[in-house]
Each structure stands twice: as C-alpha cells, then as structure tokens.
Amino acid sequence: MNLYDAVLTLVYPQSCVICSSSVEQRRFGVACERCWRETRIFADEEEICWKCGAPGPACGRCDEMAFTVARAVGVYEGALRESVLQLKRRPHLPQHVQRLLMTAVSRAPLGSCTRVVPVPLHPKRLKTRGFNQASIVAEAVAKALELPIDDVSLVRVSSTEKYRAGLDRKGRRDTVAGAFTVSHPRLVAGERILLVDDVFTTGATVSACAAALLDSGARNVFVLTIGRA
Ligand SMILES: [Zn+2]
Numbered sequence: 678m679n680l681y682d683a684v685l686t687l688v689y690p691q692s693c694v695i696c697s698s699s700v701e702q703r704r705f706g707v708a709c710e711r712c713w714r715e716t717r718i719f720a721d722e723e724e725i726c727w728k729c730g731a732p733g734p735a736c737g738r739c740d741e742m743a744f745t746v747a748r749a750v751g752v753y754e755g756a757l758r759e760s761v762l763q764l765k766r767r768p769h770l771p772q773h774v775q776r777l778l779m780t781a782v783s784r785a786p787l788g789s790c791t792r793v794v795p796v797p798l799h800p801k802r803l804k805t806r807g808f809n810q811a812s813i814v815a816e817a818v819a820k821a822l823e824l825p826i827d828d829v830s831l832v833r834v835s836s837t838e839k840y841r842a843g844l845d846r847k848g849r850r851d852t853v854a855g856a857f858t859v860s861h862p863r864l865v866a867g868e869r870i871l872l873v874d875d876v877f878t879t880g881a882t883v884s885a886c887a888a889a890l891l892d893s894g895a896r897n898v899f900v901l902t903i904g905r906a
C-alpha cells in the first residue's frame with residue numbers, strides 16, 4: 678500500500694463487496710486482493726475452445742456463431758462479476774481490470790484487430806443508464822492499443838424486451854438475430870473488428886453483432902469481454 682492509497686483508505690474507506698475486508702489499493706476497484714486471487718482469470722496456456730473461448734477443449738456448441746473468435750479475461754464470478762456489476766452503475770474501469778483486458782487482447786489473434794466497436798445498448802436503456810458500459814470497456818482498450826473506437830457504425834434496431842429468463846437458447850438467439858444493423862458499412866469494410874462487451878453469456882448477442890458486421894464487409898470479428906458465464 679503506498680501513501681496515496683493509505684490516505685484514500687482513511688478518507689474513503691472502501692470495503693470489499695464480496696468479503697467486507699478493506700480494499701487495500703484503488704486499482705482493485707470493488708474487490709480486495711484476496712478475492713481477486715480467488716477469481717479465475719484465464720492464463721496464457723489455458724485450454725479453451727479456440728473459437729468461443731469456453732474453458733476446456735473445443736466445445737462443439739459454437740459452430741453456428743458468426744464471430745471469428747471470442748475471448749474473455751476470466752470466468753464471470755467473484756471479483757470479475759462484481760467489477761462488471763459495478764461498471765453498470767458507474768462508468769469507470771479500475772486499473773486492475775484494464776490491465777487484465779490488455780493481457781487478454783494481446784493474445785493471438787485479437788492483437789491484429791484494427792478497429793474497436795462496443796456492443797450498442799438499446800437507446801431506451803442508454804437513456805435510463807446514461808452510458809453504455811460496453812463503450813467504457815471499448816474506450817479503455819482502444820486507447821491502450823491506439824486504435825480508433827467506432828461507436829456509430831453498429832446500431833441496435835429492435836428492442837430486446839423479449840430477452841428474458843424462460844427463453845431457451847434458440848429462443849434467445851431468434852430474439853437478438855436481426856437486432857443489429859450497420860449504419861456506416863464503409864467504416865467497417867475490410868477491417869478486423871474487435872467487438873467489445875462486458876459479459877459473454879450465451880454468445881447470442883455478440884454473434885448477432887458479428888453477423889451484421891461481417892455482412893457489411895468486415896474481414897474478421899474478434900470478441901473481447903470481461904467475463905465469461
Ligand atoms: Zn474480498
């Protein structure tokens with residue numbers, strides 16, 4: 678703990694949202710160092726499905742998904758899950774999460790991307806929340822990679838109100854299919870897109886986004902998320 682953190686701990690005591698012990702360093706965000714250590718972060722040599730990034734060997738469930746590959750920082754649990762939930766409340770990404778994202782994006786083939794695109798929020802929800810959490814992640818990644826961020830080309834056109842618990846996998850896919858369109862195809866044509874979102878759950882949303890981008894001439898769509906459910 679450096680002096681700055683020590684003073685901040687006194688002024689803004691922050692307790693870990695998981696275990697309630699004190700968060701020693703601001704860069705850890707809402708969770709303490711011990712809870713971060715207990716959260717599963719994917720390592721360089723991790724065995725994952727090459728396409729969708731699921732832990733383990735080729736999963737066989739992602740064949741129909743439109744994106745080229747999908748990668749995440751780690752499993753959507755513990756400190757990663759709490760960081761994502763906090764990001765929906767406050768448009769800020771702690772330094773530690775930024776560093777983990779940079780490690781994930783530096784691995785092949787994501788490092789070859791040329792343009793960063795956040796998964797758009799439905800305009801209605803954007804109005805209520807005031808910001809798009811995927812844009813906050815995309816901005817941090819684009820800045821670090823010195824790449825252009827493009828939050829105008831990909832547009833969410835239909836409401837996904839039907840996207841609720843109770844729908845099976847196919848139902849969810851049908852609900853989001855066609856929910857996205859590309860308004861500026863010339864900006865994405867020939868590009869290797871890094872599509873950024875907070876969580877990869879079923880993959881239906883990022884797959885629908887990827888389909889729209891590829892239809893508009895994008896060369897590849899690589900997906901990067903913080904957590905993987
Ligand atoms: Zn903790």
Ligand SMILES: [Zn+2]
Nearest residue numbers: 726729736739
């Ligand atoms: Zn897979």
